[in-house]
Amino acid sequence: MFAQEDRPGDALVRSRAVAETQLWICELCGYVYDPAEGDADGGIKPGMRFEDIPGDWTCPVCGANKDDFSPQDDIGL
Amino acid sequence: MIAGPRHFAALAGRLRWDPDALDLSYDASRWPKLPPARRAKLSTLLAGFWIAEYAVAEQLAPFAAVADDPAVAAVFAAQRADEERHARLFDRIAAGMLGGRARGLAPPAVIELFERRLPATAAALAAGRTGLADGVALYHLILEGIVLSAGQRALLDDLADGALPGVRAGVELVERDERWHVGFGLRCLLELRPERRVLASLLDAGESAASAWGPAVPAQIRTRAVVQHRRRLAAIGVLPGRALGHAADDRAA
Numbered sequence: 001m002f003a004q005e006d007r008p009g010d011a012l013v014r015s016r017a018v019a020e021t022q023l024w025i026c027e028l029c030g031y032v033y034d035p036a037e038g039d040a041d042g043g044i045k046p047g048m049r050f051e052d053i054p055g056d057w058t059c060p061v062c063g064a065n066k067d068d069f070s071p072q073d074d075i076g077l
Numbered sequence: 078m079i080a081g082p083r084h085f086a087a088l089a090g091r092l093r094w095d096p097d098a099l100d101l102s103y104d105a106s107r108w109p110k111l112p113p114a115r116r117a118k119l120s121t122l123l124a125g126f127w128i129a130e131y132a133v134a135e136q137l138a139p140f141a142a143v144a145d146d147p148a149v150a151a152v153f154a155a156q157r158a159d160e161e162r163h164a165r166l167f168d169r170i171a172a173g174m175l176g177g178r179a180r181g182l183a184p185p186a187v188i189e190l191f192e193r194r195l196p197a198t199a200a201a202l203a204a205g206r207t208g209l210a211d212g213v214a215l216y217h218l219i220l221e222g223i224v225l226s227a228g229q230r231a232l233l234d235d236l237a238d239g240a241l242p243g244v245r246a247g248v249e250l251v252e253r254d255e256r257w258h259v260g261f262g263l264r265c266l267l268e269l270r271p272e273r274r275v276l277a278s279l280l281d282a283g284e285s286a287a288s289a290w291g292p293a294v295p296a297q298i299r300t301r302a303v304v305q306h307r308r309r310l311a312a313i314g315v316l317p318g319r320a321l322g323h324a325a326d327d328r329a330a
Contacts, residue, residue: 023078028253029260030080030088031312037078041311060312061079061263062256063305074084 024050025072029062033069079264079313082148088257089155094250096166101243105173111240121293122232123244124175124182127167129225130251132191133216134160139203140212149268152261159254166247174244186289190220210271214279217262221255222309223286227302229255231294263313276315283307 024033033039033053038046042060044053050069057066108116137160141153171179198215201207229252236245283303287294 025080025084026260029256030084030264031260032078032080034078039312041308060308061260063301064256 020047020049022050022071023073024069026059026062026064027068027070028064029059031059031061032072079260079267081264082146082152082261085152085257085261085264086148086155089152089159092254092257093158094162096162096169096247099166099169099243099247101169101173101247104170104241104243107241108174115235115240118293119232119235119241120175120182121184122228122235122290123167123170124179125184125187125228125290125293126163126225126232126251127171127175127179128183128188129191129220129228130160130163130167132195133220134164136195136199137216139199140209140216143202143205143209146268149265156258156261159258163251163254166251170244170247184289184291184293186291187224190224190286190289195220208269208271210266210269210275213262213265213269214271214275217259217265218279218306218309219282219286221262222259223283223302223306224289225255226252226259226305227287227294227298228290230298230301231290234295234298259309263309267313276310279310280307280315 020035022035025031026033033050035049036046038044038048039057039060042057044057050071053066055066058064059068111119134157137153137157141150141157144150144153171177175182195215198207198212202209202212229248232248233245233252236242236248239245283306284299286306287299287302
């Protein structure tokens, strides 16, 4: 039998849960995309994972491209 | 959400550059060969930056002095070092290309904003007659976020053909620094819970600030700067659609 944490699909569920709450920071200006908040003015509804944001979306603070963001757990608060 | 002061301090440390290391010799040799109309437009922008960067470097000291949080004060100090680098760069550019005539070439509205309005606000801040939120709103959001941003975009677009590669490389570095300065300013505003009149003045400031350069900045760049300004305010909860959205009140609700 599988140990509870090793059951098929668990890793996928875990990675999806992480993606749904993962903060992403704009490396240029410090804006933090929080999936819980989305970006209403940029047409991004709350709950949208960063990976699912359209490629032409830009940073609401500095206009940087999506490529200029990186996942970040410590945002220097 | 905007990153905290530790993030900005680390970022400032990573982005340091040397304004004396940029080679402007080719630019200086190319400058007299540019068409007069193009030279006139570039002169307006470069002279404006020469004035502006000196002013922002000089006027930032009171901001660090009145910051309650030592981590925030340290970021203001790091920013001031950036501004001194920028001033040094534009000093070199002015010496090489504008021949000591920079003051007479700068747009009057830029001079007014950077040599009168900013020093008056910084003096009021130092004297305790105004708060840090007023200073940050003017310095980071209006002057850096709109005026300088629009001017940098105009320079970068104009010089995209490689006419003055040293100048363009320098402006790229300046623009990179200014992005985090604006982000840091937004972070400060969030923490400071500014009065509604400060937010209202920010909402109203876009068009006139973007026009400070006159025709040296094309209309589409001015429009883009205003749109970005409004998006920026929306990102911290000051939404243009809600005449006076108050970020701090909204968060507390």
